[in-house]
Amino acid sequence: MFRWIVLRDLTLAWKGRVDVLSTLFFFLIAVSLFPLGIGPETNLLRLVAPGVVWVAALLASMLALGRLFANDYQDGTLEQLLLTPQPLYLVVLGKVLALWLVSGVPLALLSPVLGIQFGLSGKALLVMAVSLLLGTPVLALVGSIGAALTLGLRGGGLLISILVLPLYVPVLIFGAAAVDASMVGSGVQGSLSLLGALLALSLVFAPWATAAALRISLE
């Protein structure tokens, strides 16, 4: 049954691929603007690269959040999802997984290519991709709570950012720190482990909170 949720959302994402591509395109453009604006100062670029890529990833993930429940809410399929004979926790997890597969994963895979513009070393590029692979699911999971809480509200997009961005801060700090550490040659394990811990924590609690928020939003 879990498979059906993921499959459903992936099919829908494929049929509406313009939305998916626009998120990726935003990430691509936002990151590429910095080297153009700062100019060819390799040292400075290298210094800001982790922060720039991570902030762009953060904003891009937030753009994708709007799609998570809003469409299903409007056409009444969300109601039907609530009435399926399986824990709402799994429904939410499946939807978030599908969202991450179409927004987080391509973002992480794209990041090494974008990192080249900042003159990052091979190792730093690899660490960046890994940190994004660990961090973007946390962004999607935590963001799903905000998306569920603001469902059906006017100006929901703005509210999501106010609710969710502060919660994104730890992910941003540890994600960027991992890339930083790889550039100065110190161990990256610490930051990556912390990202992993955040992922484990949000995997357990976020879908549960989102499920509760959805029930309230649909009352």
Next chain:
Amino acid sequence: MLEATDLGCVRGDRRLFSDVNFRLSPGSLFQVQGPNGSGKTSLLRLICGLLAPAEGHIRWQGANICSLGEDYFTSLSYIGHRNGLKEELTPTENLRVTSGLAGSQLSQQEASSILGKTGLSGREHLPARLLSEGQRRRTALARLLTCRTPLWVLDEVLTSLDSSAIRLVRSLIEEHLNRGGIAVIATHHELDLSTDSFQRLDLAL
């Protein structure tokens, strides 16, 4: 057996209804009537467990539906105001996804034959956004035939249906009641169903 005792509903700061009692045994039809805004949809959503009652309880087979959780949903089909279809998917895909989520696999052929029964043959492979309102309603109705749940909760199912579709809905409900199912229906139309056990609730403003 679906039972409600002293059911009350409050939306915002307005009390929609209170002290609603009913007891529906297998094979019974329950029609909810009332002017716009009298709480028909709210009552139906209470029965589905989408809304928590302000007072009173609803019991299914003797157990409170709040404590049954997901188990209750295996016996429930709900069609609301909105059809619950994905516009991008074809009726066949919509049907297969819903039944997959309900835990039963439906093959392409089975889905097509069910859609044929609700008068959608030849339209199975068009995206739902290209269908007319009535055809979308028919697709939503096809959901009732995939799961065969004992409790149907139908909110204004007859809107935007033509006379042949209305006959279809009547025959579906009659068949459902004969199989020992329970149907809760909110509608302004006269249903004219031949059933042994019929109850009507009139909600006032």
